[in-house]
Amino acid sequence: TAEKIEYERKLIGEVPMPEEPMSPGEECVYAGWGINEEHDAKPSDELRFAYGKIYARMFCVGWLVEDLQDYEFCIRPVRDSSAIMHA
Secondary structure (H helix, E strand, O other): OOOOOOOOOOOOOOOOOOOOOOOOOEEEEEEOOOOOOOOOEEEOOOOEEEEEEEEOHHHHOOOEOOOOOOOOOOOEEEEOEEEEOOO
C-alpha cells in the first residue's frame, strides 16, 4: 500500500524486514493468516506464528508453489510450534 497504515492498538505493529538477505538454513519466526490444515483451503481466522527454516527458492518453486515473488521466502516449520497471536 502507498499509504501509511495507522494501528489502533499499541500491541499491533509492522514486522521489520531483515537488513541482510536471508540464507537457506537460517531459522526464523514467521506469521500470517495462512491455512492451518494440510487439505483446508480456508485461511485461519486468527493471526498465527511459528518457527521455521529458510529453504532455497528452487526447493519451493515448482514443487510447493508455481512462483515466488522477490519479497517472498520459502519457509518450512522446524518444530510443532504454531501459536495464536493474542492482542
